[in-house]
Every structure is written in structure tokens, then in C-alpha cells.
Amino acid sequence: MKIKNMGSLKSMVRRQQVKCKTHLERLCRIGANRPGAQSGKELIRTLAGKTVQAADSLFHLAGMAGVMVGEGLQKTFGRTASHLAQQGHSVLGRLEEARTQYLLSARKEKRSRVPACAFLATATIMLFSATYFGIGVEVWLDGQSLGFVSSKEDMEKIIDKVEERTGGYLGHPYTLSADLTYSLGYMQPDRLLDETEAEEALFAQVEEVSTQYVLSVDGQVIGVNPSKTALELLKQRMLSAQVGQDENAQAEFVQDVTIEQMTVPTSAVDSIDEIELALSGEKSGTKVYAVQQGDTLSQIAENYGMTLEQVQGLNPHIDPARIHVGEEITLQNSEPLLSVKKTTTVEYTQEIAYESEVQYSEELYENESKIVTEGQNGVAQVMANVVSIDGVEQERTIQNWEVVQQPQNEVKVVGTKEKPTTSSKGYFIQPFRGILTSPYGYRSRGFHTGVDWAGTKGSPVVAADGGTVIQAGWNGGYGYCVIIDHGNGLQTLYAHNSALLVRVGEKVAQGQQIAKLGSTGNSTGPHCHWEVRVNGSPVNPMPYLS
DSSP states (O other): OOOOOHHHHHHHHHHHHHHHHHHHHHHHHTTTTSTTHHHHHHHHHHHHHHHHHHHHHHHHHHHHHHHHHHHHHHHHHTHHHHHHHHHHHHHHHHHHHHHHHHHHHHTOTTSOSHHHHHHHHHHHHHHHHHHHOEEEEEEEETTEEEEEESOHHHHHHHHHHHHHHHHHHHTSOOOOOOOEEEEEEEEOGGGBOOHHHHHHHHHTTOSSEEEEEEEEETTEEEEEESOHHHHHHHHHHHHHHHHTTOTTOEEEESSOEEEEEEEEEGGGOOOHHHHHHHHTSEEEEEEEEEOOTTOOHHHHHHHTTOOHHHHHHHOTTOOTTOOOTTOEEEEEEEEESSOEEEEEEEEEEEEEOOOEEEEEEEEEETTOEEEEEOOBOEEEEEEEEEEEETTEEEEEEEEEEEEEEOOBOEEEEEEEEOOOTTSOOSSBOOSOOSEEEEOSEEETTEEEOSEEEEOOTTOEEEOSSOEEEEEEEEOGGGOEEEEEEEETTEEEEEEEESEEOOOTTOEEOTTOEEEEOBOOSSOSSSEEEEEEEETTEEEOSGGGBO
């Protein structure tokens, strides 16, 4: 039904109101002469008046609202809204039809008054629907509605954000392949799409990335696994391997080992065995070594498990044949990726070193000493905390020290009496300043037990050190010979002399003349044959010369 203007609508409503009022008055006059009818009549008349007024207002408002909503939507949403405007006019038609039905039913006395209530409810619902609902784009994901957006472009922006986010995790561009569909429909304000929820719903469709637990060492990612519990157990297992059966030991990682939940490429997931193998590996690094006395480049390379070529490759500026003390050489080294620090309490016994007590005596010459009481180490029971890294001890802290056996100090007596000039000074001087003609050792005529110095016959031969003459005379092939005892098992022999100036038992001082150079015995010319004997056996005398 088409209504031309609001004036004609209002006129029609008023005419029907008059008819309805007249009809209700006739109904109220029925039985007016009966008892109690006057009061009942008054009540019914009041209710009827109120009902007619309400109906009049609802008719008027519903008609105006339907037309206004339809025209407004037509301007805003085009064809779809135009359809709604037509529906607004249709609302007026339905209202008019409902009003007519009501008037017809009101003429029947025995008919129920329920249609009047139904009419009012229908009018109210239609008016609310026309003002509350609007037209929008409904978004569907896998057959489930996500909500409404103003336009499809709004949803495309959310998709772009999901693709950019996913590409950031994968390291390359990504295109979303979710099953999205769109449809036009009535849009309620509480059904508007939440951008954050929509983004998370779309991101949940991406199979190429997932939320996993990431194990890192000092910020370096080592492995990815879906089970946090499995990663925690792996850490505990590696620590327990270092502790062993030691109930007093505690272990911790030197590095910062973390397990965090992160979004990562699904392809990055590792098995626990793979992660354990990675944690057991080593990391490479470099160190600088300062050349020490006696080092060679090849020996340095061998000590650090490298080849000479590898060392030269790291140090192209170094000449392998000319390295010098203090020069710095770069070397490769490796260390465990994950180190374990172990702290344990240990109990053990430890020796207590004895001390030496010095006493002085005038009965002994200077630089002479003797032990009068032997020293003996003591014993202590020790409790200590020992800190080690990968089995190498780093620190030991004593917690308790209990002496079980006291040490016995050594007592040493040192002489203070001034030594005579004839006493041994502990070192030798050369007995004759001549030309060395025959060294100690093998030669053509056999083994030579001393050294020979040639010179002019009659030249002075002196004592190499102070001591006591134990031989002075002819001694076979040695000719005229002198032997001096210097104490401590040391003796010196002087042979082939032309004359002797000391006697047996005489004390001689270092540098004192004891004979004259000669060529007696088995000799081919004037020379001094000199020997050094230790406990009776000849030794090379040259190292004893000062």
C-alpha cells in the first residue's frame, strides 16, 4: 500500500479513532441498568480511551519512522538501502492492514481482544528493527562468521598484516591461503568485527609457523621443541651427568641457558636427541699466544692441535724461522658450547709441612752446618668446598681444618767460626795458566783422565782450593805428584812436576804454590796434568773451574 503524504495518513487514523470510540461506547452501554454496571462502565470507558490514544500515536510514529529510515538508507547504501526504504513503506502497509483487521474484529462482540495486543507488539518490533539494524559486509572463515566490516577493503588490510607478520617469522614473503568468504546482511552494532581477534584467528590458520619452546645458550638459539618439560629434563640430565653419585655436589651451567615460548617456523623444530648433540658440541674461537724462550712455530702448532700451515695461515706476517720471545701469535682454540660448574664438599687428609729451626754454633766453621733433629710432616683432617668447571678445579675453599698429628720441626746447626785460609772455599781455580794441550776424554793413546796445560819448566803450580796434602812424591807414570783432599769427597791431583814444595799432612790454602812445572814420569814435555776426583773416581775437571 502506498501512502502519498503524512497528512492523509493522520486523517485516516483520526477517522478510525472516532469509529472505534463510538463502537466502544455502545459496548459499554450494554447492561447499564444492572447493579454495578455504572462503575464497570466507567472503568471500561477509561481503558478504551487510553488504548485508542496509544494506537493513534503508534500508527503515527511507525509510519514516519519507516519512511525516514528508508529514505536515509537509500541515500547511504544505494541499491541495498533502497530495498530497505521499500521495506519501510511496506511497514506502513502492514500497519494499515493490521489496523483494518483490528476494526473488523472489534465489531464482533464475542471475538477476543488479543489481536489488539498483537498489533501493538508487531508495530513495536518492526519499528525497532528498522532503526537498530544496518547493512554491512559479513566475513566468514571456514564456515564460521567472524563479524561485520564496513567494506571488504577493511578485511584486506587485516590480511596484509597477517601476511607481513608471518613473512617476518619465515624470512621470506608469505601469501595467506585461508578459506574466506563475504556476504551482505543486516549488521548489528554488537556484531562489528574486532581487528585483533580477526588477526589472531587468521594467524591461527598459518601452518608454516607455530608456537614452540626455544632453548638458547647466552642468547644463541640451539634447539626448538614443542615440549618444555622435555627440554627441562634434558638440562637436568646434563647436570646430573657431571654430579654423578656425589650427593654433596651441586651443578649449574656457566652459560645462561633459557627456555622461552616463541613463534618460529614449524620447520625449525628439532628432536631432543638433536638438541642434546648440539649442546655437547664445541664452539671455535681464537687466542693470542706470546712466544716463550725456546719455542718454535712447529712446536707451538703441535701443542695447540694445529698444523704449521694453519698457524702460518692465521699469521702470514710471521717468518717461521725467525720468531722471537714476546712475539704474539694468533691460534685457533675450541671450548665446550655448554660448560658445567660443579661445587662439591670433600673431606681428605693433608700433610702439614714441618719448618726448619736454625741454631748457630762456634764449633763449626762458617758455611758449615749439620742437622741435629730431623723434620717430620704433620697430618690434618680437612673439609673443603671445591669448585670445578668441566672437571678442572678452579677454586678450593677450606671449611674446616683439624690437626690430627703435629709436625716436628727440623733443627739445623750453622757454624760461625771463621774458616782458616787453608780450608776449602767450595770452588776451584786453574792450577797453572798455560796452554791447554790435551782435554779430558778419549784420545789416540787411550782415555785421558785429566787435562794438560803446557808451559815453561819451573813455572809455579798452585793448589786449586784449600785442603790437606795426602800424597807428595814419586807416583809412577805421574812422576812427581801431589794429591790434595778438599773434603766432601773431592780430591785434586797435580802430576809431572820437576819439584815438590809440600809434604803429606800439610794444610795448604787456595792459590798456594805446591810444586814446580816439569816433565817427569810419562811425559813428552813440561806440562801440568790436573785431575778432579769425586769419591776416588776421576771426572771431567773443567765444569769445576770457577
